[in-house]
Amino acid sequence: MSKNQNKTGTYSFFNCIEKNFDKAAQFLSIEKGLLEQIKACNSVYRMHFPVKIGKEIKVIEAYRVQHSHHKLPCKGGIRYSTKVNQDEVMTLAALMTYKCAIVDVPFGGAKGGIKIDPQIISPENIEKITRRYTSELIKKNFIGPGIDVPAPDYGTGEKEMSWILDTFLSLRSGDVDALACVTGKPVSQGGVRGRKEATGLGVFYGIRELCYTKEDMYSVGLDVGLVGKKIIIQGLGNVGYHAATFFHEAGAVIIALAEREGAIYNEKGLNVSKVFLHLRNTGSILNFPEARNIENTEKALELECDILIPAALENVIHKNNANRIKAKIIGEAANGPTTPEADDILEKKGIIIVPDIYLNAGGVTVSYFEWLKNLSHVRYGRMEKKFSENMNAEFLHVIETVCKKKISSEEKKIILRGPREIDLVRSGLEDTMINGFHKIRDLKKSSKIKNMRTAAFVLAINKIIDSYEKLGIFP
The missing domain is CATH 3.40.50.10860 (Leucine Dehydrogenase, chain A, domain 1)
Structure with missing residues (x-):
């Protein structure tokens, strides 16, 4: 057993990040000293x-x-x-x-x-x-x-x-x-609307984009899209709950939810809102009327499913259980849920891992929007909402005149409404997660990198080096 491993054979959280960084460094022609500077904590x-x-x-x-x-x-x-x-x-x-x-x-x-x-x-x-x-x-x-x-x-x-x-x-x-x-x-x-669910929504956008990518879906034997995908989520905290809710609304089937005390399972799907209400009333997800209990929460990770989303603790997928993981896709909503040894095993099995350093970046993305809002001293939507509504009204009037057909009042409400703050925040988050996914995927293909995690680290390191060079810190 390595000195960096604990008694269960899993690596410390810090060593996992270092190993992933070092894997990425092999694809970069960067002086060792510069890489060491990026790895080091400044203060x-x-x-x-x-x-x-x-x-x-x-x-x-x-x-x-x-x-x-x-x-x-x-x-x-x-x-x-x-x-x-x-x-x-x-x-x-x-x-x-x-x-x-x-x-x-x-x-x-x-x-x-x-x-x-x-x-x-x-x-x-x-x-x-x-x-x-x-x-x-x-x-x-x-x-x-x-x-x-x-x-x-x-x-x-x-x-x-x-x-x-x-x-x-x-x-x-x-x-x-x-x-x-x-x-x-x-x-x-001074907070921004949409911040609370931002990380879970970012997880949803990231995995949804993967599921829309034909080549990747066919590589794991799945159809394109989210509808009907069987999903298991470990952790029903803020991130897990919101991710589960968005997947459920998009037509995916949440077949299992796992917490510390155990897990619940229903092959036909769980109603996330009902489970959360049960959790709030009883203090546990166990004994939910529409599901069967699984006493060992780790066993829930090993069930047949299309997508597995660990949204709680680090190192939950390790060398001792990686071979038993049956998911086609793993979306890392938690920080560091997969050890480096498990990564190698899962890669050989052909499982796609959407890495944490990309997938759970929704929270910091919307925090950025909040920070910008505070610096600008203007609420999102305040300046453009009425303008958009007026432009939409003119556009609608032209359509009705040309087509000689009136649009119903309910349809008008939908068409005429200008963007609210939450609409703009979610739009910005969606665009950010989609762009991030394709940057990682494109780099992975062009550099012949085997997995998304290494590609994500390479992308991050390149951008940090670029920032240092613009500051004139490095020659």
């Missing part, structure tokens, strides 16, 4: 600060890592978990760098983490911790609209982002662009 801020919780003073461990300064600001979420450690935060920051490069979002990668369990700490104390963490970041110049822009991640959401914003405003009150210091905020505080 790591580890902090300990006291917070009074109840009658006791607790010392909180927290991190903020800025992986790359090839573009500024840096961008990445903040997670609250007892499993937070420096290696994990550094790895996630590196992934953010590559994701942003692939989808042409002009940020360097960053990540933050606070080592707490938000499930057992009161909201009042979480607020104290969040505000103190923010003030520590401000002291060291690790947050700001042009410096480093946090966002939600595991264990955090709109509420925590609003506390970060409020703390920043109180300490940087004269900053006219202060709203852009953090994304994932409530809409009432």
